Amino acid sequence: MKSNKEVTIYDIAASLGLSPSTVSRALKNNPGVKKETKKIINEAAQKMGYRHNKFASNLRLKRTHTLGVIVPKLNSYFMATAITGIESAASRFGYNLIITNSLESTKKEAEGVNTLYNSRVDGLIVSLAYDTDNIKHFDIVFKKDIPVIFFDRVIENKGCAKVIIDNFKAGYEIVNHLISQGCRKIMHVGGNLLRNVYKDRLLGYRKALEENGIAYDESLVIINDLSDKSGVEIAKKILRMKEPPDAVFTANDTTAVSIILHLKKAGLSIPKDIAVAGFNNEPISRVIEPNLTTVHYPAFEVGEIAATTLINMLDSNRNAYLSSIILKHELIIRESTLKNTMQEQGPGIETISKELKSI
Amino acid sequence: MKSNKEVTIYDIAASLGLSPSTVSRALKNNPGVKKETKKIINEAAQKMGYRHNKFASNLRLKRTHTLGVIVPKLNSYFMATAITGIESAASRFGYNLIITNSLESTKKEAEGVNTLYNSRVDGLIVSLAYDTDNIKHFDIVFKKDIPVIFFDRVIENKGCAKVIIDNFKAGYEIVNHLISQGCRKIMHVGGNLLRNVYKDRLLGYRKALEENGIAYDESLVIINDLSDKSGVEIAKKILRMKEPPDAVFTANDTTAVSIILHLKKAGLSIPKDIAVAGFNNEPISRVIEPNLTTVHYPAFEVGEIAATTLINMLDSNRNAYLSSIILKHELIIRESTLKNTMQEQGPGIETISKELKSI
DNA sequence: CTGAAAGCGCTAACAA
DNA sequence: TTGTTAGCGCTTTCAG
Numbered sequence: 113m114k115s116n117k118e119v120t121i122y123d124i125a126a127s128l129g130l131s132p133s134t135v136s137r138a139l140k141n142n143p144g145v146k147k148e149t150k151k152i153i154n155e156a157a158q159k160m161g162y163r164h165n166k167f168a169s170n171l172r173l174k175r176t177h178t179l180g181v182i183v184p185k186l187n188s189y190f191m192a193t194a195i196t197g198i199e200s201a202a203s204r205f206g207y208n209l210i211i212t213n214s215l216e217s218t219k220k221e222a223e224g225v226n227t228l229y230n231s232r233v234d235g236l237i238v239s240l241a242y243d244t245d246n247i248k249h250f251d252i253v254f255k256k257d258i259p260v261i262f263f264d265r266v267i268e269n270k271g272c273a274k275v276i277i278d279n280f281k282a283g284y285e286i287v288n289h290l291i292s293q294g295c296r297k298i299m300h301v302g303g304n305l306l307r308n309v310y311k312d313r314l315l316g317y318r319k320a321l322e323e324n325g326i327a328y329d330e331s332l333v334i335i336n337d338l339s340d341k342s343g344v345e346i347a348k349k350i351l352r353m354k355e356p357p358d359a360v361f362t363a364n365d366t367t368a369v370s371i372i373l374h375l376k377k378a379g380l381s382i383p384k385d386i387a388v389a390g391f392n393n394e395p396i397s398r399v400i401e402p403n404l405t406t407v408h409y410p411a412f413e414v415g416e417i418a419a420t421t422l423i424n425m426l427d428s429n430r431n432a433y434l435s436s437i438i439l440k441h442e443l444i445i446r447e448s449t450l451k452n453t454m455q456e457q458g459p460g461i462e463t464i465s466k467e468l469k470s471i
Numbered sequence: 472m473k474s475n476k477e478v479t480i481y482d483i484a485a486s487l488g489l490s491p492s493t494v495s496r497a498l499k500n501n502p503g504v505k506k507e508t509k510k511i512i513n514e515a516a517q518k519m520g521y522r523h524n525k526f527a528s529n530l531r532l533k534r535t536h537t538l539g540v541i542v543p544k545l546n547s548y549f550m551a552t553a554i555t556g557i558e559s560a561a562s563r564f565g566y567n568l569i570i571t572n573s574l575e576s577t578k579k580e581a582e583g584v585n586t587l588y589n590s591r592v593d594g595l596i597v598s599l600a601y602d603t604d605n606i607k608h609f610d611i612v613f614k615k616d617i618p619v620i621f622f623d624r625v626i627e628n629k630g631c632a633k634v635i636i637d638n639f640k641a642g643y644e645i646v647n648h649l650i651s652q653g654c655r656k657i658m659h660v661g662g663n664l665l666r667n668v669y670k671d672r673l674l675g676y677r678k679a680l681e682e683n684g685i686a687y688d689e690s691l692v693i694i695n696d697l698s699d700k701s702g703v704e705i706a707k708k709i710l711r712m713k714e715p716p717d718a719v720f721t722a723n724d725t726t727a728v729s730i731i732l733h734l735k736k737a738g739l740s741i742p743k744d745i746a747v748a749g750f751n752n753e754p755i756s757r758v759i760e761p762n763l764t765t766v767h768y769p770a771f772e773v774g775e776i777a778a779t780t781l782i783n784m785l786d787s788n789r790n791a792y793l794s795s796i797i798l799k800h801e802l803i804i805r806e807s808t809l810k811n812t813m814q815e816q817g818p819g820i821e822t823i824s825k826e827l828k829s830i
Numbered sequence: 831c832t833g834a835a836a837g838c839g840c841t842a843a844c845a846a
Numbered sequence: 847t848t849g850t851t852a853g854c855g856c857t858t859t860c861a862g
Contacts, residue, residue, distance in 0.1 A: 118839085120838095120839055120840085121839070121840065121841095122839075122840095132839090132840080132841090133840095133841075133842075136839095136840065136841060136842090137841090137842095140841095164840090165838090165839050165840070167838085167839080167840090168838070168839035168840040168841085169839080169840055169841075170840095171838090171839085171840075171841095172839085172840050172841050172842085173840085173841075
């Protein structure tokens with residue numbers, strides 16, 4: 113019994129001797145309809161195989177209940193987890209998601225903005241591409257007052273809300289920890305300084321050095337794409353150095369792991385010869401030996417809160433004065449940086465503190 | 472200069488002294504419009520900030536150029552990569568994606584079907600939840616002739632296309648390899664046998680044993696949820712066994728890695744005491760020490776081909792006789808199973824063969 | 831090559 | 847509490 117004819121509100125109305133508007137109201141559970149009538153209508157709708165037509169509805173209401181998402185990649189643990197969080201919140205509130213992938217390219221990012229704009233998404237959730245240096249390509253949505261929320265990789269911008277962690281503090285803490293382990297010559301591997309996440313981590317690094325009377329040495333700071341491959345190159349570079357560092361703080365886990373693997377292959381011992389710390393607390397950080405010291409980034413929560421916040425703005429029209437939501441990170445100390453106490457990893461080492469601090 | 476008023480075809484028509492139909496045709500590059508007129512119209516549209524209204528268009532055309540995706544999780548490397556592939560193909564052909572997450576639950580999967588159905592997606596791309604044992608909840612889309620393509624976790628079904636690899640052969644090959652390394656008592660850790668991927672890998676395992684004159688021992692086959700945690704339990708179980716296996720073939724990498732970590736912690740040597748092989752070739756497999764023997768699953772390609780195939784069906788209306796598309800996998804041999812030749816891993820060990828075999 | 835006009839299915843102001 | 851009616855913006859037949 114296949115039928116390609118769609119059942120409409122009119123069909124239901126006709127079959128019940130009612131008017132389309134009553135049917136429409138009943139279907140939306142509008143209080144101004146008798147309970148009995150509602151029941152009859154809903155049953156008829158069910159039986160006749162009615163389904164709500166979003167297009168007609170959207171066309172009338174000029175709302176789509178759809179959120180657009182633009183991310184620089186999909187297949188990293190962090191992003192996939194953040195999207196899981198976004199999806200979770202969105203589906204809880206009856207919103208759909210359209211996801212586009214900028215593949216770290218500003219051009220594709222701009223295309224994404226256009227696509228989503230044309231799909232009439234109600235709002236946008238964005239993490240910026242690696243080297244996007246301005247957000248002119250978002251003007252089209254700003255002009256139409258479509259709210260945009262940035263997460264993780266954000267940009268200073270008049271009045272766009274952002275969901276982030278305190279990258280400065282996290283960088284500061286991790287370097288302080290390294291120093292507490294006796295490290296004095298600490299290399300930093302980061303990403304494009306246009307991106308807050310990398311800039312702030314670097315600033316935290318500098319601050320920690322400064323506070324501990326260690327001179328900042330530019331030659332110890334390497335900026336690259338934080339890929340696997342870059343990790344190999346950095347390891348090679350370290351091996352060539354006359355006076356290699358006694359620690360490396362890398363702005364992500366993938367590269368840190370890659371560095372460890374290659375230093376080990378060359379016969380170095382981690383953390384004895386060089387301590388290594390990463391960032392993000394990806395699963396890989398618990399597999400590498402020694403286990404990687406890192407910063408837990410609450411990816412799921414970041415996504416969930418970004419979506420929830422956006423939906424709140426949409427549903428209440430008070431998108432006014434929200435600026436930043438900062439989630440707590442946690443420093444996770446594991447063997448890869450424990451120079452002093454080379455104990456077994458055990459419970460108690462990993463500190464836990466999850467709370468939401470919003471400003 | 473913010474304006475919330477949308478420019479419509481009528482506005483353009485009015486401002487140019489033309490009719491809406493001509494404008495509509497010009498905007499779609501319909502051949503029956505003078506080139507000159509087209510140019511004028513397109514320029515005006517540009518200048519006036521016109522954007523195509525999908526809802527009105529969808530309402531008329533009853534097509535949405537949107538694909539629905541249902542996956543059992545988002546935050547695994549495999550799924551995230553497959554989705555990247557889907558997104559890549561979709562965006563190439565001008566299709567949008569709506570993604571829903573079943574979280575391995577049949578109930579949520581059914582909700583996803585409904586949501587996507589109501590969003591009027593043109594087609595569905597699905598990988599089934601862990602214990603979905605029938606697809607009645609898809610009837611609603613089947614009835615409307617909305618095409619569905621399954622990938623990875625598929626189900627035998629009259630006429631739904633599927634994109635998979637030959638899991639039977641892959642399981643067979645990996646166990647054969649273990650046997651070639653001298654293993655005789657091989658444990659298998661798999662997932663729910665409702666799912667083709669796990670059933671076929673198990674069958675491949677059995678076939679390899681049989682061909683090598685090794686009796687099938689049911690007590691060596693463990694079915695569980697293939698989580699990290701299960702890995703720990705399996706490791707414990709192995710440690711308790713009087714006669715532990717000399718090899719373990721696990722149906723995913725995560726669990727295999729977890730097993731290795733815990734066996735090592737207990738003082739066992741991999742692969743000397745026990746060889747371990749996984750499945751999927753996730754990045755983690757190159758981090759664990761020893762590096763994990765596994766099967767490369769072309770996740771990106773699977774997603775891309777699933778989407779391309781679906782779009783082809785949609786755009787040509789010939790969804791008729793396609794049944795299965797089988798992609799090549801590759802056995803990737805690394806140290807975790809090399810009992811004989813304990814050589815360093817080097818180039819040449821990893822075999823490469825990527826080609827598309829479609830049936 | 832261009833125009834007139836109907837209608838896709840829903841919603842909400844207004845009327846009853 | 848229910849009904850009437852006028853669009854939302856686009857596409858397409860049919861007519862010119």
